[in-house]
Amino acid sequence: MQLPAALNRAIDAEASQHDYKLLIRAVEEMSSRYRAREKEAGAFIGTPLHRAAYVVTRLPATYAAVASVLGEIRQRMPTFEPASLLDLGAGPGTATWAATAVFPSLQRATLIEQDAEFIATGRQMVKSAGADPIARMEWVRGDLRKTQLEPHDLVVISYALGELSERDATALVNKALASARVLAVIEPGTPRGCGVAHLARAVMLAAKAHIVAPCSHEGPCPMLARKDDWCHFAQRLERTSLHRHLKSGELGYEDEKFSYMVAAREDVSRAHARIIRHPLIGKGHIKLDLCTPAGIVSETVTRSDKEKFKQARGAKWGDTWE
Numbered sequence: 001m002q003l004p005a006a007l008n009r010a011i012d013a014e015a016s017q018h019d020y021k022l023l024i025r026a027v028e029e030m031s032s033r034y035r036a037r038e039k040e041a042g043a044f045i046g047t048p049l050h051r052a053a054y055v056v057t058r059l060p061a062t063y064a065a066v067a068s069v070l071g072e073i074r075q076r077m078p079t080f081e082p083a084s085l086l087d088l089g090a091g092p093g094t095a096t097w098a099a100t101a102v103f104p105s106l107q108r109a110t111l112i113e114q115d116a117e118f119i120a121t122g123r124q125m126v127k128s129a130g131a132d133p134i135a136r137m138e139w140v141r142g143d144l145r146k147t148q149l150e151p152h153d154l155v156v157i158s159y160a161l162g163e164l165s166e167r168d169a170t171a172l173v174n175k176a177l178a179s180a181r182v183l184a185v186i187e188p189g190t191p192r193g194c195g196v197a198h199l200a201r202a203v204m205l206a207a208k209a210h211i212v213a214p215c216s217h218e219g220p221c222p223m224l225a226r227k228d229d230w231c232h233f234a235q236r237l238e239r240t241s242l243h244r245h246l247k248s249g250e251l252g253y254e255d256e257k258f259s260y261m262v263a264a265r266e267d268v269s270r271a272h273a274r275i276i277r278h279p280l281i282g283k284g285h286i287k288l289d290l291c292t293p294a295g296i297v298s299e300t301v302t303r304s305d306k307e308k309f310k311q312a313r314g315a316k317w318g319d320t321w322e
């Protein structure tokens with residue numbers, strides 16, 4: 001996956017406002033805080049340098065995760081053509097950029113964010129991009145715990161639900177569901193992020209919403225019963241040279257791991273099964289680990305089943321398996 005050229009222009013412009021060495025240090029600090037965050041929740045993007053570090057190194061990854069999840073919605077709900085988007089905990093507007101790339105039907109977006117500086121960064125990025133991602137983009141400064149939400153077709157909470165307490169996160173998912181046709185929650189692909197996605201799932205089901213993805217059913221999650229395992233997926237993203245330099249990365253790409261949960265008011269046809277690991281390719285056979293309504297199962301596809309083998313060869317971790 002690549003970012004739109006206009007968004008890359010905006011990211012470069014944001015980085016160019018800072019001393020390069022200081023920006024590298026901020027990137028390192030942010031990475032170590034992200035690692036520590038497995039244990040402690042809370043926002044930590046407090047200075048202009050850290051916001052720029054977020055824009056250069058985290059925004060591309062969260063964009064990739066959101067675009068991947070929204071692509072899944074498009075696949076499961078081919079007739080869903082949202083006109084309005086609500087981006088909750090919008091930061092610099094990452095999910096809005098991703099949503100407009102996936103759903104050209106979008107005409108307006110409301111972005112709610114508590115941090116005035118992040119809103120200013122997001123506005124500046126739209127200017128530097130030289131292209132509005134969407135015709136109408138309204139930024140609202142507000143606290144998600146207190147702000148009333150207006151109805152929108154698509155509501156996205158990207159990498160923000162985990163910053164709230166469990167009680168506040170539960171209340172926010174309920175509030176978001178009441179104003180959404182489709183609600184997508186995306187979190188880091190860590191045990192903690194997966195826990196937040198599970199919490200969202202429980203709230204969605206209790207509110208009688210229907211799970212769209214990643215689950216193949218609405219019963220108890222079989223992954224929860226497994227030790228040292230959690231539901232997550234990955235999206236590969238091409239790195240720009242700026243990203244490679246700032247993160248001293250050798251590879252031309254990065255893999256963003258994410259957990260997610262999508263619910264809709266209407267029921268949809270869910271996947272028969274979801275591939276939950278990289279397929280294991282052996283001699284003449286491919287082994288798939290699948291999450292199905294009957295639990296987590298392994299299926300081995302052999303070369304003798306020509307059609308199925310061809311499908312399995314093209315199958316990736318995170319894909320559905322019909």
Ligand SMILES: C[S@@+](CC[C@H](N)C(=O)[O-])C[C@H]1O[C@@H](n2cnc3c(N)ncnc32)[C@H](O)[C@@H]1O
Binds near residue numbers: 114143145159
């Ligand atoms: C990690 S950033 C994610 C930004 C963006 N959604 C993305 O995917 O790149 C989390 C954002 O949620 C915002 N946030 C956290 N708690 C909030 C609250 N109670 N009200 C409004 N925004 C909040 C933070 O200020 C921050 O900008």
